[in-house]
Amino acid sequence: MxxxxxxxxxxxxxxxxxxxxxxxxxxxxxxxxxxxxxxxxxxxxxxxxxxxxxxxxxxxxxxxxxxxxxxxxxxxxxxSPQLWTLVLTHRTQILYIMDISFVLAYLEVRPGCVVMESGTGSGSLTTALARATAPTGHVYSFDFHEQRAEAARKDFERTGLSSFVTVTVRDIQGEGFPEEFANEVDAVFLDLPQPWLAIPSVAKSLRADSPVCSFSPCMEQVQRTCEALTTKEFRDLRTFEVLLRTYEVHEECLGTDLGLDDSVNNDNDSESAVRSPRSSPPHKRLCSVESKVIDSEEDQTQVSSKDNLMEKGPKKGRSRGEQLPSSLYPIVARPEAEAKGHTGYLTFARRAV
Ligand SMILES: C[S@@+](CC[C@H](N)C(=O)[O-])C[C@H]1O[C@@H](n2cnc3c(N)ncnc32)[C@H](O)[C@@H]1O
The missing domain is CATH 3.10.330.20 (Vcp-like ATPase; Chain A, domain 2)
Incomplete structure (x- = not known):
């Protein structure tokens, strides 16, 4: 590679x-x-x-x-929607790709679907919903914050999605979703501070057997939403937490004492005796010297760590710690140190038939 x-x-x-x-x-x-x-x-x-x-x-x-x-x-x-979540202007907390992909799958969003959501926020989820429902479906997104709604509309113009999304200013917790959507909607998504207040109007809007999802960061919000969903109008209630484990990929230079002259390999310290080519197989003699994160190359490559695990050898032959030619760098993958933790809980239910 x-x-x-x-x-x-x-x-x-x-x-x-x-x-x-x-x-x-x-x-x-x-x-x-x-x-x-x-x-x-x-x-x-x-x-x-x-x-x-x-x-x-x-x-x-x-x-x-x-x-x-x-x-x-x-x-x-x-x-792409996944890159867009990384570059969009954060006007609010946003949904990231691990929650977005789970939401799209469990809400069964596909081309032709009519989806309603509130609030629009920074439009991160809306972008993915619009891409998934286009070209024949539509996303109706509601936010009570006028400036946010306007900024989201501008973003959808910029991403070429404006014909697939309608953003409306409305207090969904106070007024519910508009009556005109009664029994017309294939999926509803809520990202609101008090989602349970919107559940009665979600029940009116959803077609029979269609799903709803509510995203909440706190378990107390989840409990109240679940209580609101525990009526004869909903079934299949489930809550998930999605955690993502990402890996950093490095080209890692493995220092080797292969090719060191005898004065290096035959010295008497115990560490080098263990590493002697005659006493251990080659792979045992490899020691990690430094690694580079693969994000750019040559002059733009940043050395991310210099954990030199070997003593420096004398400058004869090939010295210990000397880098191999870059064509010999093996690729290694490690879990990222700063992996994203809890974002929120996703509660799903389905409108009863
Ligand atoms: C966390 S943000 C949504 C982020 C969005 N899901 C995203 O991925 O970018 C929550 C949004 O809900 C809106 N909001 C809060 N209460 C509302 C209400 N009663 N009616 C409509 N929108 C509301 C806020 O203005 C805010 O923009």
Whole structure:
């Protein structure tokens, strides 16, 4: 697995979607740093890797690597819903991809569905709902906060989803969902502070046998929502917590004393005796020296840790701790130290027939 072979410096292949003036691209700087940028003729993008001209991006395929004026580079990615959750403007707490994917699956959202949700918030879930219901379905999203609703509408314009979403300003806890949706809706999603107040109007809106989901960070909210759902109008009540374990992938340089001259291998300290080529098989002699997070390469690669586990050997032959050529770096994966913990509980129920 060598990344260089996968890199595409603008080479166009059959079927590629090409970047055009007005397109939204996700500028991938490192795996923890991305920005949403709208490409404009004669536009510029500046970051710590240099100045990039939008004109150089137009006509290149999504996914390509582009170089700036000073030789730094970025990748230009298509704005998928999962990337969008990482770059969108956070006006509120948002749903992330592990909860979103679970919600889409359990709400059985598919093209043609009519889905209602409240509140819209930053539109993170709404974006995924719109992508899943398009082109024949529709998402009706409600938020009582006017500025937030307006900002979300602008985001949907930007992501090209505005014809699949209608954002309306309404107090759903106070007024419920509009009567005109009675028995018309295939799925409802609630992300509200007091979702139990909206449950009677959810019961009216849902078609028979259709699902509802409520997202709440606290167990007390879940308990009250479950109480509200424990009526003859709902069945199949279930609550889940979804936890995601992500892995960091590293190219890890393994220092080896293979090739060290005898003065190094035959010294008398006990550690090197254990590592002597004559007393242990080769893999036992490998020691981790340093690792790099795979988020960019060569000059842009950041060494994430320098936990040199070997003593430095004398500078004869190949010294201990010396890096192997990069073509020999094995790839290793480790769970991320800062894995996301609890986000919330997802409570599902189904409208009784
Ligand atoms: C946590 S945010 C929703 C985030 C959204 N699910 C996302 O993924 O981006 C909660 C939203 O509910 C809205 N809200 C709170 N109470 C409301 C109510 N009574 N009626 C409608 N919206 C409400 C807030 O204005 C806020 O935007």
């Amino acid at each position: 060598r990344r260089k072979k996968n890199d595409r410096d603008g080479e166009v292949r059959k079927g590629d979607k090409l970047i055009q003036d007005g397109d939204l691209v996700i500028v991938y700087e490192t795996y923890k740093q991305m920005k949403a940028v709208t490409v404009t003729k004669n536009g510029e993008f500046q970051n710590r890797y240099g100045l990039f001209m939008h004109n150089d991006w137009i006509g290149k395929p999504f996914g390509c690597k582009v170089t700036g004026k000073k030789g730094g580079f970025v990748h230009l990615l298509a704005p």
